[in-house]
Amino acid sequence: PEHIFATYRDPAKSQELLNLKGKNLRILQIDVSNFENHKELYTKVSGELTGAGLNVLFNNAGISTKNARITGARGDDLLNSFITNTIAPILLTKTFLPLLKEAKKTQNLNYNAAIVNMSSTLGSIELNEQGGLYPYRCSKAALNAATKSMSLDLKDTGIITISMHPGWVRTEMGGKNAPMDIETSCADMLKTILNLNSSHNGKFIQYDGKELPW
Template sequence: MKSVLITGANRGLGLGMVNYLIKQNKAQNIFATCRKPSEELNQLAQQNKHLHILQLDVKNLESFNDVSSQIGKVVGSDGLNLLMNNAGVTTKFTKLPLVKAEQLLENLTVNTVAPIMLTKSLLPLLKQAAESNSDKPVGAQRALVVNMSSVLGSIAQNDQGGFYPYRCSKAALNAATKSMSIDLKKDNILVASMHPGWVKTDMGGKNAPLDVETSIAGIFATIEKLGEEDSGKFLQYDGTELPW
């Protein structure tokens, strides 16, 4: 891949993705967006000239076109090969009597609205990548959008209830993934939702069974195998297909 954009890259899974791509030498240009870069992300950027940190609050939808313009100046006619819509928020386990409208709205804005609108802003760059790599099969080498979802967004597997803000936002993101996969098929842009597993991060908590490195290695191994027939699927980090 020539270029990758990762949102929410200052910690957790996003930072793990940046580390993985650098160590594995998997991308010529890595764009890492976050509200405020962590010390570790800044150090990585100082050591790697191909890592570009872009300030972005995904709730500031009006800034997306500017971010797209900044990326475009770096990648030129090569476009953007891989968009990882990773930035997300969650709320604690919430039963119906305790759910708050502001929680629902924040989760929907960050987890659903932002990935849709950012993909829209970056669409010209994704199309450029798909066109400039027309000799390659549909997938990450050409143009791919990965929406980082969650098994909690699976309606079929919901046997616990609760988690209204997070579940609803991720189920809606999955619906967006399916529509994107249909709308962008003619442009040879593949789109998939991915569940990273339950990972030891600030969001996942210390009781999670997976470490960041295992999840990230699985995510990118799965990404590299994705083909045209996988567009619109909901996949786990290890490639297992999940029910909607």
């Protein structure tokens, strides 16, 4: 791609990203939970694109708390999770819609633009057989609902919207016991995103393209 934009919130936890080099890579700082920052990010990105449009918006920011059962549910955990995991992706997508609508098909894509909302199987109501994890489960289920609505609202624009489960990955959130490394998850997700078409619009899929139940 001619342009890749990567964002981070906390420099102390993002050194690996900040160390990356590439003539097409632009690294920008933003706290997506501060909605006032969305327009500033849009201005920076649109200034770099100079009318080219944005082919993929990847809403990846997410938080998870450790409180598992109903007896440990806390209001601030629920609110913060919904702000970062659900509300921020909705409002960021709204802000970036003009750039997504400007995007045109490239030789490598079957669509003009795509919105990829990072979800999780923990947000699947049908797959929930263990309970608990109220802030994360509920906020990701709500994000899945937003994905479905976006896919319907934007179906005539050439923009595809999906929810994507990255797998259980060895990250700060996933923990060291997760079975999948970051490189494998990212490579599989990239392949899946590059192979999206209109039949995927409004679907919940995992890193390897397999469709998941809501």
